[in-house]
Amino acid sequence: MSKEMTIIVLGLFVVVVPYLGIPGEWRVILLVLSGLGLAVTGFLLRGEALARGGRAHAHNSFVESEHTHSTHEHTHEGITSLN
Numbered sequence: 001m002s003k004e005m006t007i008i009v010l011g012l013f014v015v016v017v018p019y020l021g022i023p024g025e026w027r028v029i030l031l032v033l034s035g036l037g038l039a040v041t042g043f044l045l046r047g048e049a050l051a052r053g054g055r056a057h058a059h060n061s062f063v064e065s066e067h068t069h070s071t072h073e074h075t076h077e078g079i080t081s082l083n
Helices: 003-019 024-051
Strands: none
Touching: 003 024
């Protein structure tokens, strides 16, 4: 089973377990093990993505774009960028 399919199956399992009538202690154990399985599989997928060069963009998408200055410059007073 592929890692992607493992995540789908474990995710569906986590959704269904509370409705199966499993006793409380066993339900908790199953949910914890499923959560650990999801976390481990997610870390493995993340490692594979980074190894393949999964970072398509080297820039930080949260940094504001640089504005080119037009013929009339604007002066802003008060709140300024922290960059």
